[in-house]
Amino acid sequence: MRVAVPWRSEIRGPTLAIFLLETFRTLGWAPLGGGSRRAELIVNHQILIGNRAATEAPRLHLGRVVRSLGVNPRRAVAMMTGAQMKKAASTTEKRGDMIVTAWCTAGCSNALRVGDPASVETTAPGTINLIVLINRALSGVAMVEAIQIATEARVAAVLAARVKSVLSGKPATGTGTDCIVVAALDNGPAHSYCGKHTRLGELIGRAAYRSCSLALARRG
Numbered sequence: 001m002r003v004a005v006p007w008r009s010e011i012r013g014p015t016l017a018i019f020l021l022e023t024f025r026t027l028g029w030a031p032l033g034g035g036s037r038r039a040e041l042i043v044n045h046q047i048l049i050g051n052r053a054a055t056e057a058p059r060l061h062l063g064r065v066v067r068s069l070g071v072n073p074r075r076a077v078a079m080m081t082g083a084q085m086k087k088a089a090s091t092t093e094k095r096g097d098m099i100v101t102a103w104c105t106a107g108c109s110n111a112l113r114v115g116d117p118a119s120v121e122t123t124a125p126g127t128i129n130l131i132v133l134i135n136r137a138l139s140g141v142a143m144v145e146a147i148q149i150a151t152e153a154r155v156a157a158v159l160a161a162r163v164k165s166v167l168s169g170k171p172a173t174g175t176g177t178d179c180i181v182v183a184a185l186d187n188g189p190a191h192s193y194c195g196k197h198t199r200l201g202e203l204i205g206r207a208a209y210r211s212c213s214l215a216l217a218r219r220g
Contacts, residue, residue, distance in 0.1 A: 014046035028181030031058035033077035043078035083107035089214030093203040102207035106215035111172035113165040127177040137190040153208035161216040
């Protein structure tokens with residue numbers, strides 16, 4: 001039986017817009033809508049390098065982007081990147097009626113290894129943005145665990161791509177400005193956990209890893 005996916009995605013120029021067709025709970029650290037909220041839209045928006053208006057007031061800039069898509073910013077989550085949106089990668093993993101889709105954009109000009117010295121004053125544009133969509137409800141604990149699984153997947157993909165820290169020269173584990181957002185249905189029985197032993201954890205990990213790997217391969 002074919003299961004309907006409760007989201008619709010499209011790329012409009014510099015903007016990836018994911019319209020959530022049911023109420024979703026999101027968790028992440030996006031500039032607009034970070035933390036936990038109920039959302040109907042997730043955005044990944046490409047900005048031009050040197051766009052100080054966007055980088056100095058990201059919520060204001062992203063709010064305008066969201067409004068242009070016909071959605072109230074209070075019901076949206078939005079992040080920004082210097083990576084080219086045309087090189088975004090998406091993968092979907094399914095098992096029965098369980099579906100996980102991940103979208104990733106990747107730029108590595110400020111690649112770092114966790115624990116590298118702080119360098120706020122020298123940070124350059126370049127980030128790995130990851131969105132993970134799950135057609136299942138998750139408990140608060142499971143939402144946090146899903147973020148952890150997605151983060152592990154990103155690290156594994158960056159290590160496999162042999163990206164080096166721009167500061168230490170050691171194998172990078174991400175960039176200095178990475179962002180991850182997880183979105184799960186806000187109705188129905190909630191999964192209590194989604195660790196690596198679980199089927200859902202497997203699908204989250206596979207989708208996130210594959211999308212990150214594809215985006216990293218396209219970044220050149």
